[in-house]
Amino acid sequence: MILAWLILILFVGGLAAWLADFVDPKLPRVVALIFLAVDGLLLLNVLGATPFTPADASGEWLAYLKADWMPRFEIYFQLGMDGLSWLMAILTVFLGIMATGAAWNEIHERAGFFYFNLLWTLAGVMGVFVALDLFLFFFFWEVMLIPMYLIIAIWGHENKNYAAMKFFIFTQVSGLLMLIGILAMAYFHYLQFGVFSFDYFALQNVQLAANTSLLVMLLFFVGFGTKLPTVPLHSWLPDAHSQAPTAGSVILAGILLKTGAYGLIRFTVPLFEDAARAFAPVAMTLAAVSILYCAKVAFAQTDLKRLIAYTSVSHMGFVTLGVFAWNEQAVQGAVMTMLAHGLSAAALFMLAGGLQHRIHTRNMEQMGGFWPRVPRMSVIALFFSIAALGMPGLGNFVGEFLALIGAFQISITLTAIAALGLILASVYSLWVLQKVFQGSYENDKVDDAALVDLSRQEMVFYFAMMAGLVWMGVYPGTFLNLSAMTLGSLF
Amino acid sequence: METAITIQDLVPLLPVLVVTGVAVLAMLLIALKRNHTLIGATTIIGLGLALITAFLVLPFAGQQVTPLLMIDNFSLFFTIVILLAAGFIAVFSFPYLYHLKDEVEEYYLLLLIATIGALIMVSSNHFLSAFLGLETLSISLYAMIAYPLHSKEAVKFPVEASLKYLVLSAVSSALILFGIALLYAQTGSLQFTELAMTGGSVADGYFITALVLLFAGVGFKLSLAPFHMWTPDVYEGAPLPATMYLATVGKAAMMVLLLRFVVASQALSFHSVVVVIGCMAVLSILAGNLLALVQENLKRILAYSSIAHMGYLLIALIALDDASTRLGVEAISFYLIAYIVMSLGAFGVATVISSSEKEFDFVADYQGLFWREPWLALLLTAMLLSLAGIPLTVGFIGKFYVVLAGVEGSLWGLLLVLVVGSGISIYYYLRIVYRMLLQPQLDQAYREAGWDSIGSYAVLALLLALLLLLGVYPGFLMSIIEVVSVSI
Numbered sequence: 001m002i003l004a005w006l007i008l009i010l011f012v013g014g015l016a017a018w019l020a021d022f023v024d025p026k027l028p029r030v031v032a033l034i035f036l037a038v039d040g041l042l043l044l045n046v047l048g049a050t051p052f053t054p055a056d057a058s059g060e061w062l063a064y065l066k067a068d069w070m071p072r073f074e075i076y077f078q079l080g081m082d083g084l085s086w087l088m089a090i091l092t093v094f095l096g097i098m099a100t101g102a103a104w105n106e107i108h109e110r111a112g113f114f115y116f117n118l119l120w121t122l123a124g125v126m127g128v129f130v131a132l133d134l135f136l137f138f139f140f141w142e143v144m145l146i147p148m149y150l151i152i153a154i155w156g157h158e159n160k161n162y163a164a165m166k167f168f169i170f171t172q173v174s175g176l177l178m179l180i181g182i183l184a185m186a187y188f189h190y191l192q193f194g195v196f197s198f199d200y201f202a203l204q205n206v207q208l209a210a211n212t213s214l215l216v217m218l219l220f221f222v223g224f225g226t227k228l229p230t231v232p233l234h235s236w237l238p239d240a241h242s243q244a245p246t247a248g249s250v251i252l253a254g255i256l257l258k259t260g261a262y263g264l265i266r267f268t269v270p271l272f273e274d275a276a277r278a279f280a281p282v283a284m285t286l287a288a289v290s291i292l293y294c295a296k297v298a299f300a301q302t303d304l305k306r307l308i309a310y311t312s313v314s315h316m317g318f319v320t321l322g323v324f325a326w327n328e329q330a331v332q333g334a335v336m337t338m339l340a341h342g343l344s345a346a347a348l349f350m351l352a353g354g355l356q357h358r359i360h361t362r363n364m365e366q367m368g369g370f371w372p373r374v375p376r377m378s379v380i381a382l383f384f385s386i387a388a389l390g391m392p393g394l395g396n397f398v399g400e401f402l403a404l405i406g407a408f409q410i411s412i413t414l415t416a417i418a419a420l421g422l423i424l425a426s427v428y429s430l431w432v433l434q435k436v437f438q439g440s441y442e443n444d445k446v447d448d449a450a451l452v453d454l455s456r457q458e459m460v461f462y463f464a465m466m467a468g469l470v471w472m473g474v475y476p477g478t479f480l481n482l483s484a485m486t487l488g489s490l491f
Numbered sequence: 492m493e494t495a496i497t498i499q500d501l502v503p504l505l506p507v508l509v510v511t512g513v514a515v516l517a518m519l520l521i522a523l524k525r526n527h528t529l530i531g532a533t534t535i536i537g538l539g540l541a542l543i544t545a546f547l548v549l550p551f552a553g554q555q556v557t558p559l560l561m562i563d564n565f566s567l568f569f570t571i572v573i574l575l576a577a578g579f580i581a582v583f584s585f586p587y588l589y590h591l592k593d594e595v596e597e598y599y600l601l602l603l604i605a606t607i608g609a610l611i612m613v614s615s616n617h618f619l620s621a622f623l624g625l626e627t628l629s630i631s632l633y634a635m636i637a638y639p640l641h642s643k644e645a646v647k648f649p650v651e652a653s654l655k656y657l658v659l660s661a662v663s664s665a666l667i668l669f670g671i672a673l674l675y676a677q678t679g680s681l682q683f684t685e686l687a688m689t690g691g692s693v694a695d696g697y698f699i700t701a702l703v704l705l706f707a708g709v710g711f712k713l714s715l716a717p718f719h720m721w722t723p724d725v726y727e728g729a730p731l732p733a734t735m736y737l738a739t740v741g742k743a744a745m746m747v748l749l750l751r752f753v754v755a756s757q758a759l760s761f762h763s764v765v766v767v768i769g770c771m772a773v774l775s776i777l778a779g780n781l782l783a784l785v786q787e788n789l790k791r792i793l794a795y796s797s798i799a800h801m802g803y804l805l806i807a808l809i810a811l812d813d814a815s816t817r818l819g820v821e822a823i824s825f826y827l828i829a830y831i832v833m834s835l836g837a838f839g840v841a842t843v844i845s846s847s848e849k850e851f852d853f854v855a856d857y858q859g860l861f862w863r864e865p866w867l868a869l870l871l872t873a874m875l876l877s878l879a880g881i882p883l884t885v886g887f888i889g890k891f892y893v894v895l896a897g898v899e900g901s902l903w904g905l906l907l908v909l910v911v912g913s914g915i916s917i918y919y920y921l922r923i924v925y926r927m928l929l930q931p932q933l934d935q936a937y938r939e940a941g942w943d944s945i946g947s948y949a950v951l952a953l954l955l956a957l958l959l960l961l962g963v964y965p966g967f968l969m970s971i972i973e974v975v976s977v978s979i
Contacts, residue, residue: 072969073895135891142882149921154928161925168921172881173914179891180906183898 002046003065003079003130006089009039010123014116021112029107032100032115036122040093046081051485054080057132057201059489062086069136073186073196078133083485084335088129088262091342094468095254096122101461102350103247106357107155114155114247117147121251128259134182134267135198138175141223141259145171148248148256155245163243170226170236178223181216185271188212203271210274217272217279224268227260230283230320231290234313241309242362246353249305253312254346258338261319265334269326270490276324283324284407284414291317291421299428304352304362304436308345311388311428314421315341315396321418322403328487330406333399335483340387340395340472343465347384351377354458355436359446364432369441374453378437380462385429387469390422395472496557503554503562506545506570507610513537514603521596531585534599535946538578538606545570553978558682559620561751563978566614568824568971569747573613576739576831577606579950583835583842584732586943591639591847598638598732605631605736609744616755618671618681621748625712626664628741633657635733636725639847652728659721663711670705673697683755695761702764706771712745715805716774719798723786726794727852731845734790735838738797739831746804750823754979759812768805772905775802776912783919789841790852792919793834796878799912800830806909807893810900818899820976822892825968829877829889829961836874836954840867843947844937851937854923859931868927870955875920877958880913885961 013035020027051060061080069077081089099118107114124144131137145168152164182198188206189197197203208216226233237257241249269276276283291314298310315337322334354377355370356362371378387394390401400422408415454462472479501508517533520526545567552564560566581602588595608627615621637653671681677697678686707718714722726734752758759765779799786792804823811819844867845851860868877886890913897906940948961968 068966069964070966070969072966072973139882139887142887146876146881150928153925164925165918165921169914169917172879172917173910176894176910176913180894180898180910183891183895187895187898 001065002042003063003081004077006039006042006046006130007123007127009035009042010119010126013039014119014123017115017119018112021110025108025111028112028115029100029104032119033097035119036093036096036100039126040090040097043086043089043093047086051082056199060485069133073135073198075135075198076133077136078199079130079136080132081130083482084262084265084487085129087335087339087479087482088258089126091258091339092122092125092129092255094464095251095342095346098254098346098350098461098465099247099250101458102250102353103245104457106246106353110154114151117150118247118251120144120147121151122255125251125255125259129262132200133198134185134200134203137263137267138179138182141178141263142172142175144256144259145175148252151248152240152244155248156243157245158243159239160243163239166236167240170233174223174226174233177219181219181223184216184219200267208272208275210278213272213275214278217268217275220263220268220272221279221283224260224263225286225320227263228257228316228320229260229313230286230317231293231313232286234290234294237313238306238309241312241349242303242305246350246357249349249353250346253309253349254342257312257316258342261316261323261334261338264320264323265331269323273326276326280324280326280410281414284321284411287317287320287324288414288418288421289317290314290320291418292424295421295424295428299424299431302364304355304364304367304432305349306362307364307428307432308348308352311425312341312345314425315345315388315400317418317421318400318403321407321414325403325407325410326491327406327409328484328491329402330410331487331490332480332483333402333404333406335399335487336395336472336476336479337399337403339479340399340469343468343472344384344387344396347380347462347465348388350461351381351384354454358450358452359448361446364435366445367436368439368445369437370451371437373441373448373451376454376459380454380459380466381437382433383466384469385433389425389429393470393473395469395476398473398476500554500556503548503551503556504560505548506541506567506574507607507614509541509544510537510574510603510607510610513541514600514607517596517600517603521600525594525596527585527589527595530596530599531581534581534603535578535585537603538574538581542571542574542578545574555616559617560611560614561616562614564975565747565751565824565979568975569613569743569827570610572828572831573606573609573740573744576743576835577602577609577736579835579839579954580732580736580740582946582950583735583839586938586941586947587730587732587842587845588847589941589943593639598635601631601635601638602736605635606740609740612744613747615748616683616751618675618683621752622664622667622671625667625745625748628744629660629664629712632733632737632741633660635736636729638733639730648728649730652725655721655728656725659711663708663718665708666704666711667708670701670703670708673701673704677701683752686756686758699761699763702758702761703767706764706767709745709749710771713742713749713801714794714798715771715801716778716798717771719775719778722798723782723791723794726790726797727788730847731790731838731842731850731852735835735842738793738838739834742797742801743827743831746801746823746827750808750820751979753808753811754820759809765809765812768809769905772802772805772809773908775799775805776908780912780915780919784915786919787855788853789837789857789923792854792923793837796916796919797830797834799916800826800878802912803890803893803909806902806905807896809905810896810902812900816899817973817976818892819896820979821969821972822889822896824972824976825892825965826889828968829885832885832954832957832961833874833877836870836951836958837878839947839951839954840871840874843867843940843944843951846938849938854926857923858926858929860927863931864937867951870951872924872927873955873958875923877962879917879920883959883962885958885965887962888965 127140301307611624783795807822877884880890
């Protein structure tokens with residue numbers, strides 16, 4: 001039941017935040033924070049459980065729930081949480097709190113409705129991370145779209161309509177293709193066993209011809225690959241990220257992209273292992289192309305948020321690489337990259353959003369020499385840039401390093417090419433720092449009246465994320481052990 | 492053949508008889524005293540009574556009443572659906588017509604008669620009753636579309652819309668009649684089940700010609716491309732409640748009839764007929780969605796979107812071809828319910844802010860609705876998202892059904908078209924949502940909600956509740972549909 005509560009609390013919290021707006025416009029953010037904190041505590045409580053194997057499942061689970069939903073098609077309200085789900089769920093709650101912090105002083109207009117959308121997006125994401133019935137999974141997968149669309153379309157920047165629409169159409173169309181894939185699996189189960197089934201464990205027993213398997217897997221891959229995103233399905237992302245409000249960018253980059261990666265690890269490869277192996281060379285090539293191409297494109301941006309968006313695509317390339325290498329090290333690397341990138345990208349978007357909030361532009365051509373003006377912000381930007389470029393001792397390094405080691409065992413050439421991405425990452429990261437924070441300061445380029453350093457309250461949020469990255473970097477065992485719980489049953 | 496009708500035969504017909512009785516009663520009341528409130532109330536209560544009798548006759552289901560009508564679970568199920576929809580439309584019509592400076596009472600009479608036609612259509616398994624029902628429905632609709640004829644302030648072009656519908660509907664009826672005649676000439680029967688077209692004594696070409704004529708006629712009525720040209724003009728020109736009736740009850744009754752015909756006569760056993768329907772599906776989905784992109788009028792957008800939705804339904808219909816299960820029937824049944832709920836809701840929002848003198852049907856009229864009328868905006872958003880097939884709404888479950896039926900029939904190409912069509916459709920649905928999110932600019936004076944609108948708002952709330960309930964917990968409706976689908 002606890003899993004249903006995890007989701008329900010966020011849905012209810014959203015409604016409560018909206019209603020709170022009618023009492024006092026300052027209240028919704030507090031309500032949102034409280035509900036997120038409760039959700040987080042509940043999640044920590046789950047970790048205390050002893051792993052067990054439910055009767056109708058396999059693998060080890062911390063919590064599990066199965067209830068009737070649509071008996072006509074054997075669709076169940078089936079949720080399960082293991083180590084991987086737990087890591088993703090805690091990332092969701094943690095970044096949810098960060099996003100609330102980012103919106104704290106930025107969103108004043110219709111705040112209640114904003115936090116409603118924020119919490120409903122998170123509820124959908126939470127559902128995605130714990131759903132084991134594929135229909136339920138798809139349900140949550142789509143539930144998160146509408147509130148996210150509204151966040152971009154209402155509180156976004158100058159070109160919000162275009163960006164929000166593009167985001168929606170890309171994810172919706174790719175989602176429908178995935179739905180066809182899911183229904184095809186259910187139907188194949190019907191053909192082989194006489195009943196429809198959307199059960200994750202039952203569908204693993206479906207035997208498919210190699211060609212069919214490859215086609216259905218491709219439908220799943222398009223769905224997840226668009227969200228991830230991987231070249232060539234990535235073009236929605238820079239628009240959505242740059243137009244979304246800060247909190248929107250934080251959950252987009254930090255969490256929503258991870259649902260795609262999660263889907264690949266949880267569903268695509270386990271359900272179609274042979275097809276995934278056959279497809280691996282293509283997927284890994286796409287990953288390498290994503291890493292290099294988007295790093296290069298990032299370097300060509302003048303819009304700060306757009307630049308960070310492209311680097312996200314580039315970093316997510318390591319995830320694809322790791323997942324399709326499909327050995328324990330590689331997938332561990334992918335999971336670590338997901339977590340670490342979640343924090344570093346969220347922090348960078350918060351910094352970019354913070355800058356935009358202060359000087360009303362994202363154009364880097366107009367920035368420069370901010371270090372003396374905002375020393376605290378600059379140091380923090382330096383920290384997260386270095387984290388993003390993969391400095392040993394921080395989480396991102398562990399993730400990308402493991403992904404590359406794992407991939408090396410599958411394809412030396414592709415790994416070598418992908419590793420070049422680490423060099424490009426250093427180039428663009430340091431270039432941004434030079435461009436924005438170093439150099440000479442000219443105050444006629446920007447309206448610097450509001451250019452003040454980070455407040456103590458903002459520092460708290462950044463410190464929390466820095467602590468997370470350092471933890472991942474120096475003692476990754478905490479996280480690796482948890483995901484090993486899932487991965488152990490996959491290989 | 493026994494032709495005498497016994498009392499036992501009449502019992503299953505009670506819902507139709509009640510509606511007929513109410514129509515007569517309404518006519519007499521109008522003759523005695525013209526009173527809008529009285530006639531409106533009589534209509535709504537009468538439809539409610541008919542609804543109750545429909546539940547009461549459920550135990551008598553499964554009877555062939557005369558060779559013309561088949562009262563089974565399936566027909567009673569859709570009898571209930573149509574009565575509910577007609578009742579809702581009557582509720583919406585009341586405030587809309589409240590200020591019309593003309594005689595408004597006969598409108599309800601037309602609505603009742605049209606409903607009789609629709610009820611006959613969902614129960615008939617014989618060409619004669621099918622055609623009679625169809626014409627009763629259509630002829631009443633001509634008048635309903637042209638209703639605000641004498642009102643000087645009446646907006647739009649009811650006469651143009653009505654004439655367009657009249658001419659094209661008559662042509663399509665002629666096509667259907669010709670098809671029926673050809674079939675009759677060969678088989679000597681008008682009974683759906685006795686058409687036995689699979690037997691090879693007659694040349695296939697003959698049947699195929701007849702069936703294609705029939706499907707062309709039906710295509711007009713269902714506004715399937717390439718027979719869809721009339722739809723946006725009629726939708727736009729007609730008064731909102733009539734548009735609503737045409738879009739929901741009119742389409743649903745025709746679809747149910749088609750479904751029964753296809754299942755009983757096995758018309759899909761001819762490959763070329765399947766190809767023709769497949770082409771109509773593809774054209775409808777693409778044309779409907781693409782043309783909706785460039786519209787600025789809400790009614791026209793919904794007209795084009797209905798073309799696309801009927802196209803989706805055809806996919807499920809084709810999936811019935813040599814299928815081992817009734818999944819296609821279930822898919823169409825569920826989708827029709829979903830479609831009725833969301834269309835009623837979407838048109839309903841427009842109706843409660845419009846009146847017969849001033850219709851707010853341009854997308855621009857809805858700018859900033861979110862901040863002016865949050866509840867109405869939320870309702871319209873939910874309906875539009877449902878039309879787009881987004882989860883939490885009934886439209887999503889409907890799409891799930893259609894895709895599942897398509898997968899079962901291995902109709903990969905058609906499913907791909909569905910995906911493309913849905914992708915396009917998101918743009919025009921979301922465009923309206925986005926418009927509602929903007930700051931209000933034109934301060935349009937929407938119709939004031941007086942006591943006459945209470946019913947409309949209650950129905951809207953009910954529709955929203957249905958939309959969400961069936962979207963999140965559709966299990967019970969799925970089970971009902973599974974049961975009733977067995978009977979056809």
